[in-house]
Amino acid sequence: MITLSIKTPKNPMKKLHFAPLSAQEKELIKFFVKMAAILGVQRSVAEIYALLYSSPEALEFDVIQGRLGISKGSVSQGLRFLKGNGMVESIKVKGSRRERWKPSPSLAASLVGLLRNQVLPSLEESKPLLQKLVKEASDQNFSVEVIDRLTRLQRWNSRALELSTFLLLLPRCN
Amino acid sequence: MITLSIKTPKNPMKKLHFAPLSAQEKELIKFFVKMAAILGVQRSVAEIYALLYSSPEALEFDVIQGRLGISKGSVSQGLRFLKGNGMVESIKVKGSRRERWKPSPSLAASLVGLLRNQVLPSLEESKPLLQKLVKEASDQNFSVEVIDRLTRLQRWNSRALELSTFLLLLPRCN
DNA sequence: GCCTAAGTTCAATTTTAAATGAAAATTCGG
């Protein structure tokens, strides 16, 4: 049993109890943390997503905090990040202010969302810069070798940009 | 002018001088640093690669250290990383112990090298884990929803693995 | 419209990753 203490003005000793993580949950969390690391996504975010992913029903804020043993702030920020990238959705139940969270139906769409926000902006930003560099290099009589490299770099940038744009247009699929 | 002091037992006051980075070099460095950040590659490594990329001739260790203004250790480790991933090559000139460094001819091959070393291992490692999780989930009568998610996850892992393997087989091209 | 539960914010802290540089190891010209 995991105990989470919650301080509110009315009830400064409120305590909630949760089941500790199962072996399977722990392993799935490890998996997501590892994959997230490749994409440069922080540990706590991956943990939250993994927990939701392995839960049959949508989970409340407190449950996420309690079972993972992380802070309120991390849960709040993590959910915001995941929601902003279309990776989780919240459900509101009438008669309660609490939201309940579950992963978005399509993992593909989720990854595309991540890609759009993490990678595309950098690629787009760089396009004019590379163009300028190539121009300056030929104007200023840089060596053929260097001009050639810069041109290839520019080509790569365009390709990556096209690829990303294409991925963004992909119809949703699982 | 940038001055780099080098201490050796024989000559503890040896000094080398280098031209500061040009505006173009600085911008190209910024570009590579940004791209590297997406891939989770550290700043100093990106700087080294960018400098070599924008130089018409192969560069010596000291030149890299001096012009970038980074430490010996960073240059050494950075070059090792880049070499290990097939992104740079060294040339030895007769009559001198010094190596001279330049980027590998194919940027494509370089990126593939990075992919192979950074991403593939994690994907491969995870394969059996996911298989086990799916099996346990169905053995232990998890909800259909969760079993379904885990199965989809496994499918994604396989696809990513196939894609990576495919990329590794691509013939070299610029 | 109060009032409290629910959630957010952000400065302070902790944790993690990267860079440094002196000492050790290696390499090759003489």
Added chain:
DNA sequence: CCGAATTTTCATTTAAAATTGAACTTAGGC
């Protein structure tokens, strides 16, 4: 094979990123 030049190593320092939690804001049930 000696010895200095060149490079590597790695304990320490520095810098960056992630996490925490108390104070604050907001939403909605009553």
